[in-house]
Amino acid sequence: MSTAKWHAIEQLLPRYDLGLTAPGPLVAGSTVDIGLRPTLLEIGLRPTLLDIGFGMGDATAEMAAREPDLDVIACEPHLAGVANLCRLLVDGGIENVRIHPGDALDVLDALADGSLVGVRAFFPDPWPRNRHHIKRLVQPSFETVTARVLASGGIVHLATDVADYALQMASVFTTWTPVLPPSRPMTKFERIGREAGRTIVDLAFTTRLSGLGHA
Numbered sequence: 001m002s003t004a005k006w007h008a009i010e011q012l013l014p015r016y017d018l019g020l021t022a023p024g025p026l027v028a029g030s031t032v033d034i035g036l037r038p039t040l041l042e043i044g045l046r047p048t049l050l051d052i053g054f055g056m057g058d059a060t061a062e063m064a065a066r067e068p069d070l071d072v073i074a075c076e077p078h079l080a081g082v083a084n085l086c087r088l089l090v091d092g093g094i095e096n097v098r099i100h101p102g103d104a105l106d107v108l109d110a111l112a113d114g115s116l117v118g119v120r121a122f123f124p125d126p127w128p129r130n131r132h133h134i135k136r137l138v139q140p141s142f143e144t145v146t147a148r149v150l151a152s153g154g155i156v157h158l159a160t161d162v163a164d165y166a167l168q169m170a171s172v173f174t175t176w177t178p179v180l181p182p183s184r185p186m187t188k189f190e191r192i193g194r195e196a197g198r199t200i201v202d203l204a205f206t207t208r209l210s211g212l213g214h215a
């Protein structure tokens with residue numbers, strides 16, 4: 001990683017870090033000490049969305065700037081991407097993003113029931129070999145935890161350029177109601193997929209069950 005990126009991690013990440021270090025629930029209205037930043041993130045007090053695997057963070061920053069009334073918890077273990085997103089947030093004066101520089105599943109486990117309005121994962125790692133499909137993010141255990149943390153009417157938005165992953169996503173969320181995917185910017189991995197001639201699939205589902213009268 002370049003010196004500039006290490007600088008961003010050391011100097012800028014403390015300002016945006018979600019601060020999820022200690023185990024324990026992030027309950028609605030709880031505050032998380034985010035280091036140097038003068039204010040505290042109040043999880044669940046404002047509509048909050050979980051952004052999983054933001055890569056270099058360009059789409060995350062662009063969407064957050066477009067939706068200033070939404071708080072975004074953005075997760076990515078790849079530090080070069082974390083550094084890049086920190087830089088984009090500073091340069092764009094974007095204040096509604098907190099970064100978890102690690103595994104989104106840890107954040108999902110820590111979140112209180114019904115605390116999110118949305119979960120999104122754009123082009124999660126494809127794990128193309130059959131024997132590696134078990135490592136894919138979107139699998140039954142992901143549906144279970146997503147159902148728990150989403151508020152009624154919340155939306156999960158997924159995108160992939162891998163045909164059999166799209167089928168897997170659809171089958172994992174088969175009991176949910178499909179909705180029109182929200183608009184989103186093109187991501188870096190989407191561009192790679194398009195250049196390789198792959199078909200892009202966006203899928204979105206809501207927690208409401210169609211026709212069954214569930215909240």
Ligand SMILES: C[S@@+](CC[C@H](N)C(=O)[O-])C[C@H]1O[C@@H](n2cnc3c(N)ncnc32)[C@H](O)[C@@H]1O
Pocket residue numbers: 052053054055056075076077078081102103104105121122123124125126137187188189190
């Ligand atoms: C194929 S890349 C897509 C990046 C970006 N969304 C895009 O479309 O350009 C998938 C990303 O998900 C991240 N990732 C994989 N597992 C993750 C997890 N459990 N939590 C958070 N991020 C994860 C990887 O580090 C990688 O950057």
